[in-house]
Amino acid sequence: xxxxxxxxxxxxxxxxxxxxxxxxxxVAMNSQRLRDIIDFTFHADDEELILEIxxxxxxxxxxxxxxxxxxxxxxxxxxxxxxxxxxxxVFCFVHQLPKGLRRPLYVKDEDYRLSFLYGNYVTLxxxxxxxxxxxxxxxxxxxxxxxHATNPTLRERLLGRTDILPILDVMRxxxxxxxxxxxxxxxxPGLNDGEELxxxxxxxxxxxxxxxxxxxxxxxxxxxxxxxxxxxxxxxLHAEAFIRAWQPDAERLARxxxxxxxxxxxxxxIKAGLSFPPLATYGDLPQIENxxxxxxxxxxxxxxxxxxxxxxxxxxATVVTGESPYRYLAEFLEKLSTRMGATLNPVxxxxxxxxxxxxxxxxxxxxxxxxxxTGRELGDAVFIPDVMLKEGEGVFLDDLxxxxxxxxxxxxxxxxEATPAxxxxxxxxxxxx
Numbered sequence: 001x002x003x004x005x006x007x008x009x010x011x012x013x014x015x016x017x018x019x020x021x022x023x024x025x026x027v028a029m030n031s032q033r034l035r036d037i038i039d040f041t042f043h044a045d046d047e048e049l050i051l052e053i054x055x056x057x058x059x060x061x062x063x064x065x066x067x068x069x070x071x072x073x074x075x076x077x078x079x080x081x082x083x084x085x086x087x088x089x090v091f092c093f094v095h096q097l098p099k100g101l102r103r104p105l106y107v108k109d110e111d112y113r114l115s116f117l118y119g120n121y122v123t124l125x126x127x128x129x130x131x132x133x134x135x136x137x138x139x140x141x142x143x144x145x146x147x148h149a150t151n152p153t154l155r156e157r158l159l160g161r162t163d164i165l166p167i168l169d170v171m172r173x174x175x176x177x178x179x180x181x182x183x184x185x186x187x188x189p190g191l192n193d194g195e196e197l198x199x200x201x202x203x204x205x206x207x208x209x210x211x212x213x214x215x216x217x218x219x220x221x222x223x224x225x226x227x228x229x230x231x232x233x234x235x236x237l238h239a240e241a242f243i244r245a246w247q248p249d250a251e252r253l254a255r256x257x258x259x260x261x262x263x264x265x266x267x268x269x270i271k272a273g274l275s276f277p278p279l280a281t282y283g284d285l286p287q288i289e290n291x292x293x294x295x296x297x298x299x300x301x302x303x304x305x306x307x308x309x310x311x312x313x314x315x316x317a318t319v320v321t322g323e324s325p326y327r328y329l330a331e332f333l334e335k336l337s338t339r340m341g342a343t344l345n346p347v348x349x350x351x352x353x354x355x356x357x358x359x360x361x362x363x364x365x366x367x368x369x370x371x372x373x374t375g376r377e378l379g380d381a382v383f384i385p386d387v388m389l390k391e392g393e394g395v396f397l398d399d400l401x402x403x404x405x406x407x408x409x410x411x412x413x414x415x416x417e418a419t420p421a422x423x424x425x426x427x428x429x430x431x432x433x
Contacts, residue, residue, distance in 0.1 A: 003027035003034055003054055005078040013074020018063045020053060026075065027060070028052040036080050038113055042138050044073065085110035087125055088160030090229045091186050096222040098353065102390070102399055116140040119289060121184055123148075125164045132170065135179060142180035142212070145171070149185070149192045150203040158192060168203055175210035182286055184215045187242075189232040201249070201262060208257050215287040216246070217265040223355030233357060239271035247277065259283060263292045267360075270295070270324050291360070295328055298420065302332040305420040311341040315430045316379030317414075319423065320369055320388075322361035323348045332420060342427055343379065347372060353398060361418065362387040366400025370408045378411045381430045385418035 003025035009015045028034060029043045030050050049065040065073070085108035088095075094108050112127060112135065114120040121144045135143070145167075149155045152166045174181060183204055187193055192200070197216070204211045218234035225231075234242075243264060250262040260283035269276050279300045282293040321329050326348035333344040349372045351358045353365040366388075373382065384402070389395060394402045394415070406413045412433070416426035 001025065003052075004037065004040060006075055007078040008076050010072070010074035010076065013072065014065060014067060015074040018051075018065070020051075020063070020075070023056050025054040026051060026077075027054050036113060037077055038116065038138060038140065040075075040077070045070075049073075080111075080113065082107075082109035082114055083111040083126060084108060085123075085126075086161065087123060090158055090160060090191075091188055091219045091221075091231060093220055093222070095228055096220075096224050096354075098222075098224050101397055102395070105397065112140070112143065115143045115145070119144050121146045121290075123159060124167065124170055125159055125161065127165070127170075132173060135174065136177040140179070142182055143174070144182045145184075147171075147183045147185055147200060147204065147214075149196055150200045151196055154192060154196055158188070171204075171207055171211065175207045178210060180209075181207075181211045182213045182215075183211055184217060184287075184290060186219050187216050187234065188219045189234060189238055191231075193242075201253075205253055205257065205261060208261060209259070212259075213261060213263060213283075213286040215263045215265060215290045215292045216268075217290060217292070218267050218271070221355075221357055223357075234268070234271065236271045236273070239268045240274065243268050243272050243274050251281075254281070263287045265291050266293070266295045267291060267324060270327075270359075295325065298325070298328060298332075302335075302420040305424060306332075306335055306339060309336065309339050309424060311339070312427075313431050314341050314343070315381075315427065316343040317345070317381045317383055317427070317430055318373065318376070318378045319344055319346045319383040320364070320373075321346060321348055321385065322364050323350065323356075323359035325361060333423070336420075336423065340424075340427060344423070344427075345379070347376070361385055363397065364388050365398040366396030366405055367398050369396075369405065370400075373409055378409060380433065381412040381414045381426075382409060383414050383416050383423065383426045386415055386422075387418045389415065 006020065006022055006024045006026060008022045009020055026034060030046065032043045034040055047067055051063045052060065053063060054060055094106060097105060110122050110126050112122055112124060112131060115122045123146045147167055148158045150168050155167060156162050156164065171181060185192065185200060201214065204214050219231060221231060221233050246264060250264060253261045260281055276296045279296040282296060285293045285297065288294055319333060326346060330346045333346050337344045349364045349368050350356055351364060352368045354363060402413050402415060414426045414429055416422040
């Protein structure tokens, strides 16, 4: 379809005054055809605009606008349809999903536009000259790139496809155009670790500061890998050896480059049972959405929160978490309970949906929570971290809603931000019941 579909119009906005309506399509601005929201943003800065609107009836009309400064038009567009991924990555998590989950979870996107707009990681395996030129021309920076290996042959093996542009050539071109890149390697023992990882780190560090960060995260394996390539998990022993080998290199690179560059995922430290580096070594946390620095940030905030809280009415609550952060959450809750006069009981939910090797909170299913908590004394409420739910919809990975969880458990469920302050706020909510 032509142009951008308008999802809704903000009340009192310029667009409402012009009688632009949901269902209309914005086709062009100042004679520039619009392919997507990036084009809209790129061309929407002028104070004088001519909009070409396509009505659902097929009628076309123009609207002339004069506005002050950066006054918004008030248009909200339907989400873009992402380009689909043609890779067959040996570690692809989507390929390891069981049946019966929400349909969007089975969609594999590979769209550089979503990388720029939302921070999605992409391999750039489906771009060509036209897309590269657009990234440079429109300054689509930063981008988030799944590198996995800079060795072209190994990278093709990891991605499960051939005839793709060598990633280093692409990144050198982007670096020359001053496009900032954040990168990741999904570490698969025996494939892209050891000397291959050393090569990848060396190559990417050579593109600093335009390659601003590199996160190494352990491969995630579910129990649903039937018919997929055999992969070795990252064990506790492997994680410990990996941290002891690579943390000194991360520190060395930070000194040489003048800024933190190489980041090791929290999961390595959790599996190994080793202490985290100081929070300051994570810089401005460029890889936190990738599971890097979450626990150090939690511990830092916990120390500050504990200094401020005061006692109140006694309440009891069960605090749900994944197995990975359980130790750190439990230590915080013990101290918080004493200081606030509450009883906060942490419960780590075993991941029956994906298998017990998957331990992060964000992949806990609603039905697994029900099974874990049934028969327990839950107190006045159950706290659920917001990372377990689809944003804005209040449903878990398996489509169980918060309301249905409450019915199944027979007690109130309070969704809290997955931070120390979020838990304290949850307590305030329970005390207000």
